Amino acid sequence: MKNLVTGGAGFLGINLIKKLIEKGEEVICLDNLSTSTEQNISGFIYNRNFKFIKQNVITPLDIKIDRIWHLACPASPLHYLKDPIETSKIIFHGTYNLLNLAQKQNAKFLFASSSEIYGESTKLPQLESDIGKVNPTGKRSCYREGKRLAESLCCDFYRTFQTDIRIARIFNTYGPYMLKNDGRVISNFIDQAINNEPITINGNGLQTRSFCFVDDLIKGLIKLMDSTYKKPINLGNNEEITIFSLADKIKNKINSNSVLINNPISEDDLMKRNPNIQLAKNLLAWEPKVSLEEGLDITIEYFKRIKEN
Numbered sequence: 001m002k003n004l005v006t007g008g009a010g011f012l013g014i015n016l017i018k019k020l021i022e023k024g025e026e027v028i029c030l031d032n033l034s035t036s037t038e039q040n041i042s043g044f045i046y047n048r049n050f051k052f053i054k055q056n057v058i059t060p061l062d063i064k065i066d067r068i069w070h071l072a073c074p075a076s077p078l079h080y081l082k083d084p085i086e087t088s089k090i091i092f093h094g095t096y097n098l099l100n101l102a103q104k105q106n107a108k109f110l111f112a113s114s115s116e117i118y119g120e121s122t123k124l125p126q127l128e129s130d131i132g133k134v135n136p137t138g139k140r141s142c143y144r145e146g147k148r149l150a151e152s153l154c155c156d157f158y159r160t161f162q163t164d165i166r167i168a169r170i171f172n173t174y175g176p177y178m179l180k181n182d183g184r185v186i187s188n189f190i191d192q193a194i195n196n197e198p199i200t201i202n203g204n205g206l207q208t209r210s211f212c213f214v215d216d217l218i219k220g221l222i223k224l225m226d227s228t229y230k231k232p233i234n235l236g237n238n239e240e241i242t243i244f245s246l247a248d249k250i251k252n253k254i255n256s257n258s259v260l261i262n263n264p265i266s267e268d269d270l271m272k273r274n275p276n277i278q279l280a281k282n283l284l285a286w287e288p289k290v291s292l293e294e295g296l297d298i299t300i301e302y303f304k305r306i307k308e309n
């Protein structure tokens, strides 16, 4: 089985590639290293089943391939807001180019969509049938509307050419290989706590999120790719926690001297995000297994290790 993983050097990509290589599969990693490091893939470069192509997904690609895992896109607001026009281009042109490749090669195609497509919808927990509520002209629209357009493109390729698509709506995920300066809450808090720097809580910290450990998420993606389901499906963990409790938990686990401080909260920050994962349970026989306690311990160990190196 020959796999193309776009964004393969990034957080989800590298965790997926590890699993595929463990299974003895061939992997081509496509990444322009804009929000990832070459160090992430250094462990694979001498593996004969691994090949790296340094290229942006905006440039079309023509290779023989059986499965395409299309993950490439800056995913943290810190990165995708640096150049929002480029973000829109990456999402549209990248998805278009890779869908064309999937159609030409008769390959299976999995698109990494996002819980961001639900926008400010207040229906909770979020269900696949919820069509969302997204501001088309806001700062984050490049990403939110981009992912919505990309889902639409996948469905049109399926309706027009019967391209073998899958759409995963990925909720907050964390774990090893996150960049410490990714700007996401778990990587920020762990990095701050390890360095005894103030832990930056946006707003009063009463907003909640549900965090999925990356190993669980990758298992979900693999199960989805192995299925024949063509419509969007939520993948995430539904164990909810306030951002304040998360900060407190991480500080205690690290035994840190950090103080908790409150920063202003941005207007598009959501008060709650929680996936309904019943569809994934029924269709894929998938559900997250790793608790937040366990997952945080593994992630903290990872951050401590990379700090020493």
Ligand code: UDP
Binding pocket: 172, 183, 184, 185, 186, 188, 189, 200, 201, 202, 203, 207, 209, 243, 265, 269, 270, 273
């Ligand atoms: N957050 C925070 N401090 C940080 C980074 C994030 O309090 O240093 C908050 C952020 O405002 C949001 C939550 O943590 O309410 C989750 O943020 P993240 O960017 O990880 O994910 P998303 O907002 O996309 O769910």
